[in-house]
Amino acid sequence: MSSLLPRFLRHLLPAAFLCAVTLAHPQARPAEKLPALVLHCVPSQNPAPSGSDVRILATVENTAGRGLSFSYLVTSGKILGTGSSVLFQWTDDEQAQVQITCRVHDDLGRSAQQVFTLSSSDNKGDTRGVQHKKKAAPPPLEGPSGGSGPPPPPPPPPPTIAPPETVAPQPQKPAIAAFPWPPPQASSRVLLAAWPLGPQMSTFGDIDSRLSAALQPKGYAERSYYSVPGGFALVTRLEQIYSDGRPMPPPARFSAQLLPPSRFLDYIHALFTAAPGYYRVIVFIATDQPFTEAGTGPSQGQADNWIHNGVDILPPDIAGRPLTSSVRCAALIYEFRQSNASSTEKAELIPGIDAVLNLSNAGLWQALK
Amino acid sequence: MATASQPVNPRSADPQSIALETVQYRLAILWFVGSALVFVLVIYQSLAGVYADRVQDVWKWLLPTLMPTLTMIVTVAAANAFKSGASAIIVRKTFYRIAFGLSACYLGLILFVLLSLPAFHRMVSDQIESLHTSNLWIGPLQGIVASALGVLFASKKTPSGE
Numbered sequence: 144m145s146s147l148l149p150r151f152l153r154h155l156l157p158a159a160f161l162c163a164v165t166l167a168h169p170q171a172r173p174a175e176k177l178p179a180l181v182l183h184c185v186p187s188q189n190p191a192p193s194g195s196d197v198r199i200l201a202t203v204e205n206t207a208g209r210g211l212s213f214s215y216l217v218t219s220g221k222i223l224g225t226g227s228s229v230l231f232q233w234t235d236d237e238q239a240q241v242q243i244t245c246r247v248h249d250d251l252g253r254s255a256q257q258v259f260t261l262s263s264s265d266n267k268g269d270t271r272g273v274q275h276k277k278k279a280a281p282p283p284l285e286g287p288s289g290g291s292g293p294p295p296p297p298p299p300p301p302p303t304i305a306p307p308e309t310v311a312p313q314p315q316k317p318a319i320a321a322f323p324w325p326p327p328q329a330s331s332r333v334l335l336a337a338w339p340l341g342p343q344m345s346t347f348g349d350i351d352s353r354l355s356a357a358l359q360p361k362g363y364a365e366r367s368y369y370s371v372p373g374g375f376a377l378v379t380r381l382e383q384i385y386s387d388g389r390p391m392p393p394p395a396r397f398s399a400q401l402l403p404p405s406r407f408l409d410y411i412h413a414l415f416t417a418a419p420g421y422y423r424v425i426v427f428i429a430t431d432q433p434f435t436e437a438g439t440g441p442s443q444g445q446a447d448n449w450i451h452n453g454v455d456i457l458p459p460d461i462a463g464r465p466l467t468s469s470v471r472c473a474a475l476i477y478e479f480r481q482s483n484a485s486s487t488e489k490a491e492l493i494p495g496i497d498a499v500l501n502l503s504n505a506g507l508w509q510a511l512k
Numbered sequence: 513m514a515t516a517s518q519p520v521n522p523r524s525a526d527p528q529s530i531a532l533e534t535v536q537y538r539l540a541i542l543w544f545v546g547s548a549l550v551f552v553l554v555i556y557q558s559l560a561g562v563y564a565d566r567v568q569d570v571w572k573w574l575l576p577t578l579m580p581t582l583t584m585i586v587t588v589a590a591a592n593a594f595k596s597g598a599s600a601i602i603v604r605k606t607f608y609r610i611a612f613g614l615s616a617c618y619l620g621l622i623l624f625v626l627l628s629l630p631a632f633h634r635m636v637s638d639q640i641e642s643l644h645t646s647n648l649w650i651g652p653l654q655g656i657v658a659s660a661l662g663v664l665f666a667s668k669k670t671p672s673g674e
Contacts, residue, residue, distance in 0.1 A: 401634035413630035417561040420634070484564035485637045 180205055182255035184245035186231070187348070187459045190264035196223075197231040197261060198348060200355070200456045201245050206364040216244040227359045228352045231261065239263050319454050319461070322369035322376040326428065328440040329475040333498035335511055347375060348462030350429045350472055357510035362390065363425075365397075367453025368461075374430030374470065375461050378449040384421045384478075388496050388504035399447065401483055420481035422490060423501065424449065431469040440492035443479045474511070476501045529602040533592070535664055538608075539615060540585045546619030547578050553626060564636045573643045577622055577650060581661060588665040603664060611660040618657045621650060 181204035191197045199222075201213055215222045215229060219241045223230040231243065240262045247255050344350060351368075354377055358366065369376040383391045383398060395402040401420040404410045412418065424446045428434070478495030482488045495501070502508040554574055558567045625646045629639040 403632055403634050404630065410631055413562075413634070414627065415556065415560060415562065417564065418630070418634065482564065483635050484566065485635065 180247060180249065180255040182245060182247050182257045183455065184243070184257045184259060185456050186243075186259070186261055187456070187462060188264075189259075190262040193233045193263045195233070198352070198462065199229050199231055199243065199245070201227045201247065202366070202455055203227070203247050203255070203364045206249065206362060211247050211249050211359065211364070214246045216246075217241055224352075226356055227364075228355045233263070319368060319370045319375075319458050320452050322371050322378075322426070322428070322449075322453075323437065323441075324371055325434045325437050326371075326376075326426065326475055327445075327477075328436045328438060328492070329426070330440075330478040330493060330495040331498040331501065332436075332473055332475040333502070335472045335474060344466060346462060346466060347429060347464050347470075348457060348459075350466070350470075351375070351377065351457045351462060354427055354472075354511075357507050361506045362393075362396070365450060367450050367455065368457045369449075369453045370461065371428055371430050371432075371434075373432040374428065375457055376453075377427040377429075377457075378453055379425045380450045381422055381424050381443070381447045384423045384505075386421055386496075388423070388501040390505060401481060417483070419483050420490070421495075422446075422479040422481065423495075423505075424477040425502075425505070425507075426475040426477065427472060428475065429470060429472040431467055431471075436475075441477060442492075443481070443490040446477050446479070474498055474502060526602065528605055530605050530608055532601040532603050532664065535603055535608045535611070536585075536588065536592070539612060539661065539664065540589060542612065542615050543582060543585055543619070546616070546623070547582055550574070550578065550619070550623055550626065553623075562630075562636075563639070566636050566640050569640045570643065573640075573647070574622075577654060581658060584661065584665055607660075608664070611657075611664055614653070614657045614660055618650075618653050621653065625650070 183202045183204075185200050185202075187198040187200070189197070199215070203211055211227070213225065213227055213229075217231065220231055220233045223232055231241070233241075240260050242258060242260050244256065244258045344353070355366070358379065363379045365380040367378045369378065380397055381399070382396050383401075385391065390396050392405060395405060401418075404413050404418075422443060426449070476495065476498045478493055478501070479490040480493045481490035499508060502511060554570060557563060558570070563570050625643065629642060633639045633642060
């Protein structure tokens with residue numbers, strides 16, 4: 144026994160361990176091909192009055208939680224700020240249109256680009272065109288009597304000047320959906336107490352910018368906006384998290400299914416403990432109205448649909464609304480637990496961990512508080 | 513010539529042979545240690561709730577894969593315990609190595625299947641399905657291993673061939 148046991152341990156145990164490590168290590172599997180980035184750059188208004196600032200919001204799909212870098216090129220004017228939400232400022236009042244190039248790339252080497260034209264709504268070019276055409280127009284025809292007859296008929300109405308082709312058509316104003324009000328019962332919530340008292344915040348758009356600036360680097364590229372009484376709600380996509388609130392690494396993070404662990408420690412955890420799935424949706428509500436929560440919480444399916452039913456940018460009429468001293472921003476956490484016993488079991492809303500810990504482990508608290 | 517009534521040292525008689533008792537002892541050690549590893553793992557997983565409400569399905573799969581061989585080993589060991597003196601029965605080392613290798617592969621395969629479950633499936637229902645699927649390759653190997661061990665643990669052949 145004393146001589147056989149070490150021999151056995153020498154041969155069988157290392158082999159079994161190697162098998163387990165090989166299986167569990169993500170590099171042992173074929174690398175999953177990540178989809179290409181998809182960039183959407185949307186100005187807050189187009190056409191926009193010359194001299195006014197135009198907010199440009201860039202959203203990226205298929206980020207896989209990777210760090211993103213944004214860059215902007217303009218043929219005129221200047222870009223203020225960095226990241227996914229920037230301000231465009233006109234520098235030449237005579238400029239009728241500006242071509243803006245948005246680019247994004249991540250640390251995996253993927254990149255995307257979108258070019259669009261921002262037009263001035265002052266129609267200075269049109270005015271010049273009209274004046275020019277008026278000057279070039281032939282003099283009104285006189286009657287055959289040479290002015291001695293009855294007064295000439297009134298001149299025909301001036302010809303309608305078609306807008307120049309370069310002016311982008313007015314985009315249809317998206318109808319923003321209303322978030323359930325009062326909001327459904329959440330797992331936890333926290334009032335971002337220092338908000339929106341910062342000196343740099345004057346409109347709801349500024350709140351959105353700050354939220355977006357905090358969310359974007361942490362992989363929350365997909366967001367939806369809803370209207371709420373006295374403000375707006377920003378909803379993040381349903382994400383899979385650990386029980387302590389840390390987001391799962393991609394591709395499991397934004398997968399609705401419970402995927403096998405991709406990291407060795409997660410594998411060991413799944414080998415020796417029950418491994419239910421935890422999901423989370425964060426809803427930021429900026430409003431001047433005090434609110435309570437409704438009696439029942441949402442199902443996971445309902446919370447998952449919030450990202451699809453909202454609009455992708457904050458509409459200008461809400462973004463431009465000035466802040467009052469009563470406006471506050473709260474974060475509501477909806478946390479769900481999905482049993483791993485069977486895929487047919489429904490996920491249930493759970494109390495979960497408190498909102499501050501949730502936001503901290505999501506990497507948002509430092510940027511938001 | 514060695515006979516059953518005149519025990520000889522099998523090692524000195526033929527360097528290509530090995531005493532059957534030694535073979536049985538080594539195989540028993542391999543099987544008990546390997547099975548203990550598997551049982552400890554599954555017992556812990558059962559207590560920790562890894563398999564949720566499908567614990568019975570896991571044990572239904574596991575017990576038929578190990579218990580027949582373990583039972584045979586214990587039975588033969590118990591029968592030998594009542595015999596006096598050293599047995600002169602020998603076996604070819606080649607066959608002993610084959611039997612030992614097959615046993616090690618079989619036990620390793622069972623451990624491998626259990627360890628690989630969470631690596632490939634997160635849902636317990638999928639894991640149980642994988643266990644049933646693994647019978648496709650574990651079953652034939654179990655038959656071969658059982659044949660090899662059956663010969664070794666039931667062999668009565670002596671060096672003289674009597």
